Amino acid sequence: MPAAKKTGQQTLVFRNPPVIVVSGTVVGGKEAQGPLGKTFDLVIDDPYHGEKSWEHAERRMLEDAAKTALKKAGLSQQEIDFFLAGDLENQILASSFAACSLGIPHLGLFGACSTFYEGMVVGAVLIDGGFAEKVLVAVSSHCCTAEKQFRFPTEQGVQRSLAQSWTVTGAGAVILASQGAGPVITHATVGKVIDLGQGDPTNFGAAMAPAAADTIVRHFQDTGRPADYYDLVVTGDLGIYGRELAQGLIGDHGYQVEGRFTDCGILIYDHDKQDTHAGGSGCACSAVVTGGYLLQQIQTGKLQRLLGVGTGALLNADSPKQGETIPGIGHAVVIERR
Amino acid sequence: MPAAKKTGQQTLVFRNPPVIVVSGTVVGGKEAQGPLGKTFDLVIDDPYHGEKSWEHAERRMLEDAAKTALKKAGLSQQEIDFFLAGDLENQILASSFAACSLGIPHLGLFGACSTFYEGMVVGAVLIDGGFAEKVLVAVSSHCCTAEKQFRFPTEQGVQRSLAQSWTVTGAGAVILASQGAGPVITHATVGKVIDLGQGDPTNFGAAMAPAAADTIVRHFQDTGRPADYYDLVVTGDLGIYGRELAQGLIGDHGYQVEGRFTDCGILIYDHDKQDTHAGGSGCACSAVVTGGYLLQQIQTGKLQRLLGVGTGALLNADSPKQGETIPGIGHAVVIERR
Numbered sequence: 001m002p003a004a005k006k007t008g009q010q011t012l013v014f015r016n017p018p019v020i021v022v023s024g025t026v027v028g029g030k031e032a033q034g035p036l037g038k039t040f041d042l043v044i045d046d047p048y049h050g051e052k053s054w055e056h057a058e059r060r061m062l063e064d065a066a067k068t069a070l071k072k073a074g075l076s077q078q079e080i081d082f083f084l085a086g087d088l089e090n091q092i093l094a095s096s097f098a099a100c101s102l103g104i105p106h107l108g109l110f111g112a113c114s115t116f117y118e119g120m121v122v123g124a125v126l127i128d129g130g131f132a133e134k135v136l137v138a139v140s141s142h143c144c145t146a147e148k149q150f151r152f153p154t155e156q157g158v159q160r161s162l163a164q165s166w167t168v169t170g171a172g173a174v175i176l177a178s179q180g181a182g183p184v185i186t187h188a189t190v191g192k193v194i195d196l197g198q199g200d201p202t203n204f205g206a207a208m209a210p211a212a213a214d215t216i217v218r219h220f221q222d223t224g225r226p227a228d229y230y231d232l233v234v235t236g237d238l239g240i241y242g243r244e245l246a247q248g249l250i251g252d253h254g255y256q257v258e259g260r261f262t263d264c265g266i267l268i269y270d271h272d273k274q275d276t277h278a279g280g281s282g283c284a285c286s287a288v289v290t291g292g293y294l295l296q297q298i299q300t301g302k303l304q305r306l307l308g309v310g311t312g313a314l315l316n317a318d319s320p321k322q323g324e325t326i327p328g329i330g331h332a333v334v335i336e337r338r
Numbered sequence: 339m340p341a342a343k344k345t346g347q348q349t350l351v352f353r354n355p356p357v358i359v360v361s362g363t364v365v366g367g368k369e370a371q372g373p374l375g376k377t378f379d380l381v382i383d384d385p386y387h388g389e390k391s392w393e394h395a396e397r398r399m400l401e402d403a404a405k406t407a408l409k410k411a412g413l414s415q416q417e418i419d420f421f422l423a424g425d426l427e428n429q430i431l432a433s434s435f436a437a438c439s440l441g442i443p444h445l446g447l448f449g450a451c452s453t454f455y456e457g458m459v460v461g462a463v464l465i466d467g468g469f470a471e472k473v474l475v476a477v478s479s480h481c482c483t484a485e486k487q488f489r490f491p492t493e494q495g496v497q498r499s500l501a502q503s504w505t506v507t508g509a510g511a512v513i514l515a516s517q518g519a520g521p522v523i524t525h526a527t528v529g530k531v532i533d534l535g536q537g538d539p540t541n542f543g544a545a546m547a548p549a550a551a552d553t554i555v556r557h558f559q560d561t562g563r564p565a566d567y568y569d570l571v572v573t574g575d576l577g578i579y580g581r582e583l584a585q586g587l588i589g590d591h592g593y594q595v596e597g598r599f600t601d602c603g604i605l606i607y608d609h610d611k612q613d614t615h616a617g618g619s620g621c622a623c624s625a626v627v628t629g630g631y632l633l634q635q636i637q638t639g640k641l642q643r644l645l646g647v648g649t650g651a652l653l654n655a656d657s658p659k660q661g662e663t664i665p666g667i668g669h670a671v672v673i674e675r676r
Contacts, residue, residue: 005468088429100530100652106528107459108448108449118445129467190420192442194438314434318428319431
C-alpha cells in the first residue's frame with residue numbers, strides 16, 4: 001500500500017515534493033519603491049504599461065511574469081504541461097487572455113487573493129500525482145483595475161479608510177517541476193470558507209483573518225507540528241490589522257506564532273511613507289512577495305522552512321451593497337529549502 | 339517506472355479511474371418542461387426559490403444539488419475530502435457561499451460554462467493521484483442572474499438574437515470516488531484557450547466552437563482513437579449553430595463525428611416550442627445534462643463510452659463593450675460504463 005498522500009482532514013503530503021525551479025515577478029512603480037523593491041524581476045512604472053487600458057496592462061503584466069519565469073528556466077511554452085492562473089477581474093479575464101496568448105493547456109482558478117497559493121496546491125498535485133512534469137502558475141492584480149471594479153472610479157480619488165488595503169499592481173509566476181534544483185513544496189493545506197459575519201468591504205483583513213487562522217491551526221493539527229517547526233509563517237494579504245486578529249485566533253488554539261508570523265501585505269510597502277494604510281492586497285501581493293523576497297530568503301538559507309498561506313476575501317462588487325457578509329479562505333503551502 | 343499518466347500534449351490517463359458514484363441535479367421550471375424533464379432530481383419552479391434575490395436562489399440551488407448528491411450517496415459533508423465548484427456570478431460568489439455553508443475544504447474554479455468538466459478533471463486528478471477518496475464537484479447558473487449580469491436588466495425583456503443561447507437555471511453535482519459502483523472517468527483532455535476573433539456576445543456558439551473542436555481533435559490525436567471509439571461526443575453549450583461549426587472544424591482534421599455528435603444545450607430544450615433560440619448554456623447546462631440524462635444512458639447501457647466536452651466563452655460583462663474578442667475553452671472527459 002502506498003504511503004498516504006493526505007494527513008488529517010485537509011492536508012496533502014507530497015511524497016516526491018515538486019520543485020519551485022524558478023519564479024517571475026513583475027511590479028508597478030509603487031511596489032518597486034517599497035522595502036522589497038530590489039527583489040523583483042521587472043518594474044513597470046507606467047500603470048498603462050503602454051497599453052490602451054489598465055485591463056490590457058494587467059493582462060500584459062501577467063504574460064510578462066509568465067514569460068520571465070520561462071526565460072529564467074530556459075523553457076519554451078511547449079515544454080509546460082499546464083498553465084494555472086487566476087486574477088481579480090470579473091470572470092478572470094486577464095488570465096484567460098494570457099492563457100490564449102501563451103497557448104498552454106489551461107485551468108482557470110479563483111480563490112480571490114489566495115489564487116496564487118491555490119495554484120501552487122493544484123500544480124503540486126498535478127506533478128506529485130504524476131500527471132505533469134512542469135506546471136506554470138501565475139496570477140495578477142492591478143490597483144487601477146481592482147479599484148474601479150470593486151470600489152470607486154479610480155479617477156475620483158476617494159479617501160480611503162485606515163483599515164483598507166492597497167491592491168498590489170503586478171504579477172507573479174512560478175514554474176513547478178518534478179525535478180530540478182530549488183525549494184520544494186512538501187505539504188499543502190486546502191482551506192475551508194469561513195464567515196464570521198464581517199461585512200465591511202473596507203476591511204478585508206478582518207474578513208480573512210478567521211479563515212487564515214483556521215487553515216494555519218488545521219495545518220498544525222493535521223501535521224502534528226508545533227508552530228516553531230517553521231522559521232516563518234506568512235499570510236497573503238491580511239495586512240496590519242488582519243495579521244493581529246489572526247495571531248490572536250491562532251493563539252486561542254494554543255499555537256504561539258509571535259515573532260515568526262508576518263504577512264506579504266505588510267512586507268511589500270513602507271506603510272508610513274507610502275500611505276498604504278492596512279497594507280498590500282490583491283492576487284499579486286502574495287505572488288510577488290513569495291516569488292521574490294521569500295524564495296530568495298530560502299535560496300540563500302536565511303529561511304529553511306516556510307508556511308505560506310494565500311488569503312482571499314470572497315466578495316464581488318455588488319455583494320456588500322446587497323448586505324452580504326464577506327467570507328474568507330486561506331490555502332497553505334509548505335516551502336522548504338532542500 | 340510507473341505507467342505514464344499523460345499521453346500526447348494535453349491528455350491525462352487515469353490508471354485507477356475515479357468512479358462517478360452519484361449525481362445531483364436541480365433545475366428550474368423551463369428545464370423541467372424540456373425533453374429531459376424527467377431525468378432531473380429536483381425541480382424548482384420559483385426562480386426566487388423562496389429567497390429574496392436570484393443570487394440567493396442560485397446559491398441555494400447549488401447547495402441543493404450538492405446535498406442531493408450527498409444524500410443519494412449516503413455520505414455526510416465530513417466524508418468528502420474536497421469541494422470543487424464554480425459558477426458565472428462575478429467572483430464565483432454562489433460557489434463561495436455554498437462552500438461556506440457546506441464546510442468542506444474548497445478549491446474555486448473558473449472555466450465559464452466549462453467549469454463542471456474542469457471540476458471533473460481536477461477531481462479525477464485528486465483521486466487518481468491518491469490525494470482524496472471522495473471529491474464533490476458542483477456548479478450552478480441561473481438565467482436571471484446571468485441575464486442581468488452579462489446582458490440587460492432581466493425585467494426589460496430585451497428581444498434576443500436568434501444565435502443567442504438561453505442560460506440554464508439549475509445546478510449539477512457529482513461525487514467522484516476512488517472506489518464504488520458507477521461510470522468511471524478514464525481520460526481527460528485539458529483545453530487550450532482559442533480565439534479566432536469572434537467578438538459578438540450574442541453568439542457564444544461561434545466563440546466556443548474552435549476551442550471545442552481543438553480539444554476534441556487533440557483528444558483523438560493524443561489517444562490515437564478514431565472518432566467512432568465513442569458512442570457519443572457531446573459538448574457543453576455550443577448550441578445549434580456552434581455544434582455545426584465545431585463539426586466542420588473537426589471534419590477538417592479528418593475526424594468524422596456526424597451522427598454521434600451532439601450538445602447538452604441542444605438536448606435540454608425543445609427549441610421550437612420553448613423559444614430558446616440557439617439552445618441552452620451556462621455552467622448548469624452541461625452539468626445537469628451530464629449528471630442527469632447522460633449518466634443515466636450510461637448506467638442503463640444505452641451508452642458505453644462518452645466523450646464529454648465542457649465549453650466556456652471567456653468574457654465578462656464589460657469586455658465585448660470594450661472591443662474585446664471572446665476566446666473559448668473546452669475541457670474533455672471520457673466517461674465509460676464499467
